[in-house]
Amino acid sequence: MNLRMTTIFAASGLLALGACTDPSMTGGTGTGTGMSRTQQGALAGAAVGAVLGATRDDDSNNQGRDAARGAILGAAAGAIAGNIMDRQAQSLQQSITNPNIRIVNHGDYLQVIMPEGILFATDSAAVSGVAQNDLYAVARNLNQYPNSVVEVVGHTDNTGSAAHNRDLSLRRAQSVAGILTAAGVASNRVATTGRGFDQPIASNATAEGRAQNRRVEILIRPMR
Known part of the structure; x- marks a missing residue:
């Protein structure tokens, strides 16, 4: 699987994840997009992780696999960071x-x-x-x-x-x-x-x- 096809599949997966959002996650500390910061962080992390996973493979034999692994790790890291921002913003608002x-x-x-x-x-x-x-x-x-x-x-x-x-x-x-x-x-x-x-x-x-x-x-x- 070449990098272009990997990116297409990754993007399709990200769009699917983006569709599964909570419309209530808007307001003074949100974006108004219907997506929580956790979801946005996961999307961004997955996209970056997929590209890095594919491009850092030395022999280019397993770009699809490496992109998938990168997307999973990136999504996890991005989701954690986004969730922390959500919680910190809510705590600030309350205090x-x-x-x-x-x-x-x-x-x-x-x-x-x-x-x-x-x-x-x-x-x-x-x-x-x-x-x-x-x-x-x-x-x-x-x-x-x-x-x-x-x-x-x-x-x-x-x-x-x-x-x-x-x-x-x-x-x-x-x-x-x-x-x-x-x-x-x-x-x-x-x-x-x-x-x-x-x-x-x-x-x-x-x-x-x-x-x-x-x-x-x-x-x-x-x-x-």
Whole structure:
């Protein structure tokens, strides 16, 4: 069986698996595709495993068998990773009390979006006392799921100079990261970045849009 036919059969199997999904697995931490992260991880892992299994065979005599083995191993690994992301996202959702904090499960990483209004006073990098409670909840979750790395990213609107906003966004990211590490998250898991106003999610032409752009995001990715 050549690699092309193997890929076709693997794809057919993946489509069949994709059809067996739970339509209830949608919502704030899902994708809206009707597939759980466990299923998505299995599909992605199987596809990668099939290709790697076939292409890494030295004599090319058993590509079909090697692709099948690779697909099985890849599906298992992908399903485990996807299931962990599902459970971690659900745990985060349950532990955070502020309804303005959004948790988005992208499948291969989690995104915790915290608006400036609940974190900081205007032009300040000091985290408010109320917001610290939710950051400690995030830290507990990160300690419960230690096999991940964290990037804390600060964002601003376009009011003021680019240099000032980059500095402010970095200091805000560092303040949030400092609370996470103070709560027990290993510092070597946490990185900080200040994006200034380079990555807006809304128009800076309106007050509402600028408020959305002023935010800190906590990105949680599995260790590889």
